[in-house]
Amino acid sequence: AQKITQTQPGMFVQEKEAVTLDCTYDTSDPSYGLFWYKQPSSGEMIFLIYQGSYDQQNATEGRYSLNFQKARKSANLVISASQLGDSAMYFCAMSGVGGSQGNLIFGKGTKLSVKP
Amino acid sequence: EPEVTQTPSHQVTQMGQEVILRCVPISNHLYFYWYRQILGQKVEFLVSFYNNEISEKSEIFDDQFSVERPDGSNFTLKIRSTKLEDSAMYFCASALRRGGYNEQFFGPGTRLTVL
Numbered sequence: 469a470q471k472i473t474q475t476q477p478g479m480f481v482q483e484k485e486a487v488t489l490d491c492t493y494d495t496s497d498p499s500y501g502l503f504w505y506k507q508p509s510s511g512e513m514i515f516l517i518y519q520g521s522y523d524q525q526n527a528t529e530g531r532y533s534l535n536f537q538k539a540r541k542s543a544n545l546v547i548s549a550s551q552l553g554d555s556a557m558y559f560c561a562m563s564g565v566g567g568s569q570g571n572l573i574f575g576k577g578t579k580l581s582v583k584p
Numbered sequence: 585e586p587e588v589t590q591t592p593s594h595q596v597t598q599m600g601q602e603v604i605l606r607c608v609p610i611s612n613h614l615y616f617y618w619y620r621q622i623l624g625q626k627v628e629f630l631v632s633f634y635n636n637e638i639s640e641k642s643e644i645f646d647d648q649f650s651v652e653r654p655d656g657s658n659f660t661l662k663i664r665s666t667k668l669e670d671s672a673m674y675f676c677a678s679a680l681r682r683g684g685y686n687e688q689f690f691g692p693g694t695r696l697t698v699l
Binding site for chain 1: 615617619625626627628629632640642673675677679685686687688689690691692693695
């Protein structure tokens with residue numbers, strides 16, 4: 469069975485600094501995808517970044533990058549130059565690929581607070 | 585920019601009543617999902633729907649739940665006889681295949697409160 473673990477219930481970061489949110493995963497599937505979503509206090513789920521298990525390079529999307537270490541089964545999210553608007557819950561998620569319908573399995577989330 | 589919409593935004597119901605949560609996915613998407621998030625907890629997968637039928641469902645999605653795509657645009661989740669523990673935020677998502685994965689776009693959610 470697939471499992472996502474986020475061990476940091478809460479994190480603080482100073483505005484303009486970088487922060488790393490941890491995510492480890494467990495799966496027996498050879499192919500899988502890893503995702504990060506942001507959930508502001510308003511409640512919607514916002515897609516941030518995706519990493520495929522066979523991707524050779526770490527994914528980047530603007531200020532977001534994914535530090536993918538396949539051997540360690542980790543997919544940490546790095547947010548550079550934090551902004552006040554980054555304060556939110558962040559969820560790491562995993563899905564199968566190929567014939568899978570791509571159902572997402574989520575971690576428990578990390579609450580990020582950006583301090584001015 | 586196209587988006588997933590959900591109605592109502594908040595529904596309050598009595599235990600044992602039936603509720604229908606409605607979603608309008610993005611028009612050219614082919615994969616549809618329902619997830620729920622109990623307050624303060626993680627998001628949990630309920631069911632996925634593709635080619636007009638359920639493709640996968642979780643243990644949570646028991647006989648009290650059903651999904652339909654009644655008119656080719658709406659996607660509904662029905663709970664036949666609500667229980668107190670069904671109180672949660674329910675998210676609909678739709679997706680296109682993008683390379684090797686389904687990029688899912690979530691709706692804003694429906695907050696269901698069962699009294």
